[in-house]
Amino acid sequence: MKKLLTLIMAVLIYGIGYSQTEQANDSLQGWTASGKITFLVNQTAFVNWDAGGDSNLSGSLKINYDFNYRKGPWLLDNKLLASYGINITEDDGLRKTDDRIELNSILGKDMRWENWYFSFFMNFKTQFTDGFDYEDDFLDQNENPGDPFYGYDNEDFRTSGAFAPGYLQFGPGLLWKKSERLNVNIAPFTSKLTFMVDEIFSYNDDDPDAVRYDSSNEYETNGVAPGDSLLYEFGLNIRAYYKTDIMKNVSFENILAIYSNYLDSPQNVDIDYTLNLVLTVNEWLSTDLTFQTIYDDNAYQGFQIRETFGLGVNLNF
Numbered sequence: 031m032k033k034l035l036t037l038i039m040a041v042l043i044y045g046i047g048y049s050q051t052e053q054a055n056d057s058l059q060g061w062t063a064s065g066k067i068t069f070l071v072n073q074t075a076f077v078n079w080d081a082g083g084d085s086n087l088s089g090s091l092k093i094n095y096d097f098n099y100r101k102g103p104w105l106l107d108n109k110l111l112a113s114y115g116i117n118i119t120e121d122d123g124l125r126k127t128d129d130r131i132e133l134n135s136i137l138g139k140d141m142r143w144e145n146w147y148f149s150f151f152m153n154f155k156t157q158f159t160d161g162f163d164y165e166d167d168f169l170d171q172n173e174n175p176g177d178p179f180y181g182y183d184n185e186d187f188r189t190s191g192a193f194a195p196g197y198l199q200f201g202p203g204l205l206w207k208k209s210e211r212l213n214v215n216i217a218p219f220t221s222k223l224t225f226m227v228d229e230i231f232s233y234n235d236d237d238p239d240a241v242r243y244d245s246s247n248e249y250e251t252n253g254v255a256p257g258d259s260l261l262y263e264f265g266l267n268i269r270a271y272y273k274t275d276i277m278k279n280v281s282f283e284n285i286l287a288i289y290s291n292y293l294d295s296p297q298n299v300d301i302d303y304t305l306n307l308v309l310t311v312n313e314w315l316s317t318d319l320t321f322q323t324i325y326d327d328n329a330y331q332g333f334q335i336r337e338t339f340g341l342g343v344n345l346n347f
Contacts, residue, residue: 065095068318070115070340090115090128090338092318094306098210103140105147105207108133111304113320114158115338125164128338129157129190134269136215138205149205151215151269153287156196156225160188188230195252195329196225199267199289211273220267222289224328226254253328261328265291279310301325318342 070090076083092113099106115128132155138147162184188194203217230251254261266289273283283306290296307319317340324334 060101061097061099063095063097065093065097065110065346067345068092068094068316068342070318070338070342072340084119084121086117086119088115088117088127090340092320092338092342103142105136105138105140107136107138109135113338122164126159126161128336129159129161130336131156131158136205138207141204145206145208147205147207149203149215149217150201151203151205151217151267152198152200153267153269154196154198156193157190158192161190162187163189190230191228193225193227194230195254196227198223198225201267203267212271214268214270217267217269220265220289222263222265222267222291224252224254224261224263226251226259226261252326263289263291264293265289265296281306281308281310283308295327298327299325300327313346314344316342316344 068091070092072088073086074083075085090113093110095110097108097110111130111132111134113128113130115126116124117127118124132153135152136149137151138149140147164184199220199222201217201220203215203219205213205215207213252261253263267287268289269285269287271285273281276282283304285302285304285306287302289300291298291300302324303322305319305321307321309317311317319339320337322336325332326334
């Protein structure tokens with residue numbers, strides 16, 4: 031936790047310092063930076079409440095930051111998306127509710143054809159800290175000595191961690207950029223690397239009552255073979271971005287990425303879609319809704335869904 035707080039503070043200090051330096055240093059001509067750091071909070075308390083309830087406190091920190099460069103025929107667009115959330119209840123203690131870090135970069139050179147650029151893109155995704163699956167609570171299953179999880183709880187079985195997994199994609203392509211709010215990048219020769227630098231657990235779909243372990247049996251984890259730490263794929267990546275104001279003070283941001291692996295089951299297309307809906311109350315307050323869904327059959331045979339909603343306190347750059 032100390033390392034996480036240190037990293038968050040470093041990002042905050044860098045963002046503030048960069049924003050101030052941009053206005054004062056002419057050597058940064060061509061660079062623009064904008065973004066928002068939002069703190070979402072929710073709290074519920076019960077005292078002698080007949081209807082029942084579990085007092086809880088939850089909060090999350092979100093970073094959505096762009097730093098871009100334009101000079102002559104060249105452009106460099108960078109977007110940092112990061113979030114981390116926790117929930118504290120009387121019964122369950124502290125649990126993680128959100129954890130994401132993603133960096134997107136596109137280098138482009140004008141093709142002298144309206145809105146089109148030669149491009150090279152990079153995308154990196156992972157999470158900050160260990161994650162656990164609490165949907166099937168082991169504490170409810172291990173009451174008898176004969177149960178497979180007897181003596182264990184959920185935090186004995188990590189489902190994720192930093193670079194476990196981690197994803198890196200990069201490759202050349204073509205960028206169509208209508209504006210800062212609308213663009214599509216097509217990269218038909220994309221390398222995708224899935225990192226698994228540490229051992230994690232996941233569920234065996236063939237036997238829901240069993241846990242599979244990526245280095246102790248024949249099951250793959252996020253597509254990485256047992257005992258390996260890296261999966262290489264090669265295929266097509268298409269990434270689209272669209273942002274608009276659907277009404278006054280309400281912004282609607284969409285990020286869509288799809289990937290098809292030429293080397294194995296190209297018909298099984300990976301999908302990653304994120305929606306950010308922001309209702310701005312004033313300069314400091316906003317209501318934020320984030321919805322993300324992922325389909326990646328290497329990770330899970332179905333759609334993964336993440337949603338956060340709350341009142342946010344904003345620090346704008």
